[in-house]
């Protein structure tokens with residue numbers, strides 16, 4: 001509330017009486033200057049020009065096109081490297097990582113549920129373009145356009161193989177993060193994916209200590225575990241993975257015949273290269289069918305269990321919403337009053353709420369209801385993801401060559417040059433390629 | 447061992463291939479529908495964050511929670527609303543020793559407010575945005591005993607336009623909102 005001194009009131013009254021009606025609400029009448037003083041105007045420096053935002057979309061589209069070309073035509077690792085260097089400079093250090101496709105699903109979810117927020121076309125483009133490319137060519141965006149990916153990629157020096165169970169288990173986190181990001185955006189809480197992006201503070205060279213530390217830790221881990229954020233956290237990567245699984249064209253180690261020489265086996269630092277099915281003995285079909293049958297029965301169970309678990313977590317999840325948090329703080333104050341200092345955010349928020357507690361409490365109750373629905377859907381989604389993952393794992397391997405898993409492959413083009421057929425095709429000297437994974441590390445992986 | 451000629455297809459169109467094609471078409475249709483819906487209500491220019499001065503409680507978070515080292519929030523002066531007071535309660539600390547610009551007399555922790563003599567008895571107060579940290583102390587001072595012509599605004603030449611403003615989520619007044627990028631300020635104007 002605006003507090004007004006006694007003197008102020010008098011002044012205001014005087015003003016009213018003197019007929020300064022037009023400016024009656026000001027305590028002190030703005031002066032009539034006699035010295036020819038020219039009053040400055042409040043400046044309003046504009047934000048980033050619209051054409052520059054369209055330029056961003058143009059650069060994104062161009063980079064995606066170049067990435068696809070580099071992966072499928074010259075099949076050039078060097079080209080991808082230079083492209084990702086450019087992307088790191090442009091989208092990372094020049095554009096400071098905002099807005100990027102990683103956070104864009106939140107804008108879409110928020111826009112769909114909040115009619116007052118119309119999603120800007122640039123954001124729609126950033127959301128859709130890399131996904132469309134993934135549906136046809138795989139993760140070309142991750143290969144050379146994403147600044148977050150590029151930054152981690154540069155730090156990779158000695159990749160070790162992550163055990164398969166960890167790879168698959170941790171690989172589920174991106175779906176959790178994506179679901180949480182969308183649920184929090186849909187409930188109008190905020191954009192948690194942006195809030196916890198560990199690399200944007202590095203691009204900006206400023207940010208909270210916690211996030212800067214997280215970013216640096218990711219980069220340090222990334223020296224040995226290739227692209228840890230991409231593989232085990234990135235929510236947009238989860239979408240791209242889904243898109244790439246059904247993509248029209250796929251990244252292959254070589255378009256030529258695979259001679260099964262196993263030279264490429266350890267060339268992927270991200271554990272994306274998959275072995276072909278063992279020759280000869282295909283697994284006994286009936287047993288396989290039975291497992292699949294059970295898993296199909298398990299799927300709805302997982303979905304329902306997920307929904308129930310999500311719903312049970314909703315009171316905790318709702319606390320991230322400022323209005324719910326304020327209502328809870330208020331309720332706590334009623335029972336065990338804590339004295340907050342004058343002009344502290346807590347004291348001010350409580351004072352604001354005390355003016356009309358009913359409205360805030362009502363809003364909080366309404367939000368809790370929405371959270372029950374949102375967290376139930378979130379839980380069901382995660383149940384679905386786990387179920388499908390299990391089903392995919394149970395399916396028989398049908399590939400006959402060493403091939404990158406289309407979902408896990410970042411299309412970085414590292415494995416290409418390890419293939420002797422590919423080297424012949426490109427006229428490169430065929431030396432016995434030293435696998436980039438050192439002996440100790442590959443022994444560890446076995 | 448069978449070595450497929452190219453493109454990784456084992457059988458001409460295997461069941462999996464068929465499934466993949468179906469899923470891809472479905473995904474494209476979904477994406478198309480989604481962008482279609484969004485395009486019909488989309489905006490070209492987009493949104494930026496801004497502070498509603500009527501809701502700001504001068505809590506001090508604006509100075510400390512921006513992702514920038516020096517906050518993009520600054521105090522601005524609505525000159526037409528200012529009383530040009532000799533004893534500006536936004537400029538001077540409570541009970542100043544004397545009405546001079548000596549730092550110990552000032553409310554502003556960074557001496558960001560410039561006080562210049564206009565004509566007797568009026569003084570102009572303007573903000574040096576390179577010094578202002580957006581703490582809101584002067585805003586509070588001006589609102590309490592003055593005309594309330596100081597107020598906080600996100601300055602868009604400095605703001606990084608974060609997808610989620612880091613101050614918005616800790617603002618006790620819920621004073622932050624997205625405003626259309628074409629009219630990115632919520633200025634105070636002279637009360638009519």
Ligand code: SF4
Nearest residue numbers: 142146149230234237
């Ligand atoms: S997985 Fe995510 S962070 Fe990594 S390159 Fe892809 S979009 Fe970027």
Ligand code: SF4
Nearest residue numbers: 502503504505508617
């Ligand atoms: S955080 Fe909100 S209440 Fe605090 S100073 Fe900024 S706008 Fe005002």
Ligand code: SF4
Nearest residue numbers: 554578579581582584
């Ligand atoms: S008191 Fe705070 S908000 Fe006002 S000018 Fe000084 S630094 Fe800026």
Ligand code: SF4
Nearest residue numbers: 512605606608611612
């Ligand atoms: S949008 Fe970002 S840069 Fe701008 S005021 Fe908010 S936190 Fe600061």
